[in-house]
Amino acid sequence: MLRDKYRHALIRTSTILLAPVGALMFPVLRAEAAGPENAAIAATFRTKCAMCHGQDGSGSAVGKTMNVPDLRSPAVQKLPDAEVAQVISNGKGGMPSCKDSLGDDQVQSLVTHIRSLHQNK
Ligand code: HEC
Numbered sequence: 001m002l003r004d005k006y007r008h009a010l011i012r013t014s015t016i017l018l019a020p021v022g023a024l025m026f027p028v029l030r031a032e033a034a035g036p037e038n039a040a041i042a043a044t045f046r047t048k049c050a051m052c053h054g055q056d057g058s059g060s061a062v063g064k065t066m067n068v069p070d071l072r073s074p075a076v077q078k079l080p081d082a083e084v085a086q087v088i089s090n091g092k093g094g095m096p097s098c099k100d101s102l103g104d105d106q107v108q109s110l111v112t113h114i115r116s117l118h119q120n121k
Contacts (some may be wrong), residue, residue, distance in 0.1 A: 041109040048098065049110070057117035066094040077118045084111045 044056060057071030057109035069076050076084070088107050091097035098107070 006009050037109065038113075041106070044106060045113055046109060048101070052095075057114065068094075071114050072118045076114070081108075081111050084114060088104075 045053075050060065052060055052066065052068050054060040054063065059068045059070055070082050079087075087095060088102070088110055089097065089099040102110070105109055
């Protein structure tokens with residue numbers, strides 16, 4: 001029947017048109033699933049830490065001249081949360097103190113963020 005044929009063509013055309021829209025939406029939805037809090041702390045890490053530690057924690061060019069440790073390494077990952085938080089707040093060696101610019105909850109989130117760098121390795 002002519003009407004059936006028309007309907008099939010319509011379904012086919014809309015599938016073809018909508019598939020790329022779905023593909024475009026997918027990464028956006030995935031970023032949402034990771035949570036706005038994660039996005040915020042990743043941004044904090046990028047602005048306050050990445051210039052020395054690199055976005056992935058491995059150490060930037062500048063950081064390497066200061067001998068920053070790879071944040072993903074077992075040496076850092078085996079430190080207790082409290083010690084990582086203490087270093088972020090008070091600094092250590094070439095690492096600046098961040099307690100004036102970061103709240104306690106941000107420091108805690110950064111500790112969690114550093115743990116996740118390990119998993120992304
Ligand atoms: C100006 C460069 C610089 C910036 C900015 C910086 N760090 Fe560091 N960081 C260092 C250096 C240098 C060390 C090594 C310190 C040492 O062991 O003497 C270090 C060490 C560390 C360690 C390992 C501590 C340990 O005991 O081994 C952690 C965790 C860390 N930084 C997290 C951060 C976080 C989170 C930020 C952002 C809030 C940050 N750092 C910003 C330079 C920096």
